[in-house]
Amino acid sequence: MQYDSIKEEGAMAEAVPPGERDGVSGHPAVGSGLRPATLDRTKLTEMFGDEPPIIARLLQVFVDETRADLAGLAAACGARDAGRIVSLAHRVKGAAGSVGAEALRSEAEQLEFLGRRGELTAAGESFDRLKADFEALCTCVIGNT
Numbered sequence: 476m477q478y479d480s481i482k483e484e485g486a487m488a489e490a491v492p493p494g495e496r497d498g499v500s501g502h503p504a505v506g507s508g509l510r511p512a513t514l515d516r517t518k519l520t521e522m523f524g525d526e527p528p529i530i531a532r533l534l535q536v537f538v539d540e541t542r543a544d545l546a547g548l549a550a551a552c553g554a555r556d557a558g559r560i561v562s563l564a565h566r567v568k569g570a571a572g573s574v575g576a577e578a579l580r581s582e583a584e585q586l587e588f589l590g591r592r593g594e595l596t597a598a599g600e601s602f603d604r605l606k607a608d609f610e611a612l613c614t615c616v617i618g619n620t
Contacts, residue, residue: 513608513615518575534616537574541567545609548586552595552602560590560598567605579608 523529544567551559564587571580582605589598 513578513612515575515577537570538613541570548602552599555595557590557593561587564590576612579612582608
């Protein structure tokens with residue numbers, strides 16, 4: 476994959492007005508009605524420097540592995556397998572957090588929580604949002620995923 480396929484539009488993140496951030500993490504404040512940014516490119520740059528080829532490769536691996544995890548989550552939700560939902564949602568949460576995909580991380584955390592509580596109908600709804608967040612991330616970051 477070439478760096479040219481990484482889109483630079485909008486600093487690769489949805490804008491969250493500073494007045495609506497929580498003041499600590501920079502994420503949308505609770506109750507603001509806003510969702511976290513799709514991708515925090517600053518986090519990637521802090522970790523890997525201004526190395527577009529490395530960042531592009533990292534994001535491609537992340538997308539490929541997360542796509543496989545989402546397929547597993549779809550099967551787990553269909554089978555109403557709470558243990559598998561928890562395990563895969565936890566994995567997606569960690570991976571998303573490590574690349575600064577905060578919306579995806581946040582929804583995976585919610586899905587993990589619902590799986591732990593055995594709230595499988597709500598977990599299915601959360602999974603649908605997780606898939607949408609993942610597709611938004613792919614659209615925002617990598618062309619033709």
